[in-house]
Amino acid sequence: MYDFKPTAADPAELYRDLLAAADALTDGEPDGVANMANVAALLWEFLPDLNWAGFYRVGPAKTGGGDELVLGPFVGRPACIRIPFGKGVCGTAAASGATQLVADVHAFPGHIACDAASASELVVPVVRDGRVIAVIDLDSPSLARFTEADAAGIEALAAMLGPRL
Structure with a gap:
């Protein structure tokens, strides 16, 4: 049985502990969905004041060809299933390959309100072989x-997960 409980108050230490826990759970496991599921649960355990934590995976678009984001493992309320590249915070992160740290989602152009309770958002691309394969x-x-320390911590997590998803 795994029992990963955060104990650190310092953000740098908290993210070191989160990264170590994610490494322990995903090391050697070839199933990307299982790895995303466990990491979503860790994010929920480790990070206070969240109402959603999880993944969107890059997959074939339902219509029109190309790729879009498809809902992956998460913890929280039901969510949008598909998000086009370039739309909303997640789609912007996927299209640009850049972290999106948004203090007020209602001020973000084109924000997609999957949960009306969300007020701020952090989205970090997960990259493998030079291309975005998912977003956290x-x-x-x-x-x-969310702070710059949160962004740096989740970016380190995304870098570790890239080859494991």
Whole structure:
């Protein structure tokens, strides 16, 4: 049985502990869905003041060809299933390959409101072999919940997960 409980108050230490726990759970496991599921659960355990934590995977678009984001493992309320590249915070992160740290989602052009309770969001692309394969999405009901320290911590997690998804 795994029992990963955060104990650190310092953000740098918290993210070191989160990364170590994610490494322990995903090391040697070839199933990307299982790895995403466990990491979504870890994010939920480790990070306070979230109302959604999980993944969107890059997959073939349902219509029109090309790729789009498809809902992956997560913890939280039901979510949008498909998000086109370039749309909303997640689609912008996937299209640009850049982290999106959004203090107020209602001020973000084209924000997709999957959960009306979300006020701020952090989305980090997961890259493998030079291309975005997924995004890690964190939502909070609090404005400006996420900091640069959160972005750096989730970017380190995404870098570790790239080859494991």
